[in-house]
Amino acid sequence: MSKPIAAPVLCCLLFLLPVLLCRTATAEHRAALLIANHAYPQAALANPAASVQSLARVLRQRGFRVELAENLSGEAIQKTIASFRRGIPTNGTALIYFSGYALQGQRNVETLDNVLLPLDGNPEKPYHLSREPYGVRQLLQELHEPGRPFAGSGSRVNLVLVEGVYAHPGQADDSPRELAQLDPALFPPQSLVAYAAPAEEGQPQSEGAFTRQLVELLEQPGQTLPAAIKAAAGRVESSLEGADWLESPATRAVSPPTQFPTTAEPGDEWVNSAGMVFCWCPPGKVLLGSPASDSLRYDDEEPVEATLSHGFWIGKYELTLQEYITIHGRNPYLATVKQKNQPVNGVDPKEFQANLLTPLNAEQHAGGALPKDWEYTLPTEAEWEYAARAGDTRRWYFGDDRSQLPQHANFADRSLYDSPDGAYGYADKVLNDGARDISPVGSYLPNAWGLHDLYGNLWEWCDGKYTPELIGGIDPQGDQTPTIRQQLVRGGCWLSPPDYCRSALRHGLEPGSKNIAHTIVGYRLVIRPTRP
Template sequence: MSRDQVFISYSHKDKGWLEKLQTHLTPLQRDGTISVWADTAIKPGQIWKEEIEKALARAKVAVLLVSPEFLASKFIYENELPPLLEANATEGLTILWIPVRPSHYTRTVIADYQAAHDPAKPLSGMSRTKQDGALVETVKKIEVVAPPSSLSSPTPPASLVITPADPVLPVIQNIHGWSAQQVRSLQQQTAQALKMPVEFQDALKDGSQGPMMVVIPGGRFLMGSPSDEPERRDEERQHEVEVASFALGKYAVTFDEYDQFAHAMGQTLPKDGGWGRGWRPVISVSWLNAVAYADWLSKQTGQTYRLPTEAEWEYTCRAGTTTPFCFGTTIGTEQANYDGNFVYGKGQKGMYRRKTVEVGQFPANPWGLHDLHGNVWEWTSSEYDEKYGGAELRAVSARDSSSPRVLRGGSWSYGPEWLRSAARRGGDPRGRFNIVGFRLARTLTI
């Protein structure tokens, strides 16, 4: 078997860093320059250990995302590093490691190999812009040493090129109760029909990148909660809703992203509660502030950014699920940031972190979105209506700040019952709170 691909080794605690690297590698994969493998490529039903062994045997370049958890991983230490080190010594495999967080790497074999950038400056300590710059340089190094993808092929003569008919968007279906595999398949079909990747970033006028966005396919679902759902409230009446295809932020908007807007507009930076800025979700921003950021980003990118409607938010949070949480019938503090002194259903008590955490630290839902449960409440564009009279489908004008706006998702200081997919509350659009942030939606051109 020939060695013809890039193998990424990482701890699952660092999945957010894997996703960032994969984003930067996407252009090279798309044009067939390189082939990249990580264990996220393992399909349901495949024997995961066998698939990893096959990928190790094909690795020509190994990229290691080094952190304390990476160094502590027994599986990596016993199953991934030995064959990679052996191939480096006998078959010319290149090992390139990325310091993602501070670690005691000097007492390990990792110290014998060249880091992608200065180990004294791990990615976690950099600003968003510097992280992107460091990853771009890493990708350039990978491109130099990686073999061409076996998937690439010469361009056929023009006479042999067959131009397919333009794909069309999938028919709107009721996805209530769909499996994760079904909704991901629909998501892929929709992105292909739109001729765009599932995940993307729009460029700003200064050349920087906007928030990471994810294509969400249109569909119908039952909004609200069933009458027998524990802790439900009367305002969560179930009713069928149809949502058109759009894009939603992979993460809540971060301080790094919002501060760029505030600096550009000469506005006072929102307070961070003393918890830090960077990749933490921005807090202490009103609904009006969130709308202003969306308007600014729209002008910067030439695309239409906005807050999601309440219906879009719940549709995306559920991702086809019918349970109280997208993870199932209960939730734990290893899945979301909330007050772990309280439990939901048959769940167990957990941590109470007493503050926000960086976005992307917890598992994604089936659409690939993080932190829709907990961390911060998120503003929506909809007016709060206890009776679900249609306001959940509409966006309110920014000129009207007299009525409450819907908040969704729960926060770090609330119990798990408020993190349910159907849970909702209203908030003063002029208010600024350390438990409230937002994520953006983007209109897709069909």
């Protein structure tokens, strides 16, 4: 069967529609930064080391990667938070805990905030500090927003816990001795702030009570993180909605970001220092393509066997806008996505090599986080299909029943078919995946090795040129013939009909930074032994 022209898919790029999220309740990676400020000049607080260490212990037991910091100046807080947010796992939960003075930084209604006082902060004018990441609202915003220095992370949920003392002897006489009530409607989505209870009238504030009670609750079997925070806190301000995955155990990485694992078990995950999450694919054999009996098969899917002699790591998700910005430092010029955890698009393969792969490899090699004989790169066609199948031989990794596809993929579905402009007449008339645009990564169920969005959302560039025949053998590499203009893409996109979103479906597009087709193509990284 000959493959139909994809022109209807490309022309529909002119009609971008709002995103309808269809999140699944899956466990995620979690990271925590615990800051304990107590050695304030002329206003020292009791050293909270014991309670902070206890909190670190119970958070680690619950799967958090925990970092500790103590007695930070304003500049040190900025640098510490910047370093922490850079490594927050994509689609993960970020928790920042602060013990120290917390003061109302009110100047006007628009800038109302509660300030986490640095060691060198001026308690007489805390509103000056609310514009930095010491203000609770500002901190949440900087964790949420991509694209600015000291800002943005891959987190899906941000939690801020404040074990604060709310009165400082250096405050002006007319300064409030209590924190402001912040409006959660002004918070970024999926944010929560929890505060220690203030002192009762005429009584000194009980330092550390919030932390001690939180630790006790988290040590109880069956106690969930959200419930423990709400029970221990004096006040909670929250914009969390549908975050039921927080009630499940966290996903644990097999080793810290600084310890690269060169082998693992299928389904194991590792997070690098830029927050990118990878899943392990073991060595093995795979039958690429489709059998002659498959009615959906195209002529270029003639089966061949491939042997992958080395295991490799592959991105759990398509590369996100935030991850691209983290490495490159700026937004891609032609990208149409705006949300930080949407997959990045509009980036030409040559531009991608220069702006992401080259600096990422240089950074990871120089810092010792990646062995010199391993590299970040694009998957070969064999690696992509091997990872997508995850040991399965059917049309999709979940079987041959296309009615299950909406649980696993964002494709051209009924919501597109029903569009008022009538531009998507080729879309499926029955199946509905809940989205009408590019979805944030991880919005659908993963395969057996933990990989999301292999079908639909964005096509994914592979390493090699498109040829009419699959390449098999031992560790097959992509054809690099210069005269072949089309490069391989796999997986389909949100504008692809269901039959284009199969493990065996092959396609080619011509690279070129001004090609509108690039807005439906993204990237999924692999880490593998460097080729000779």
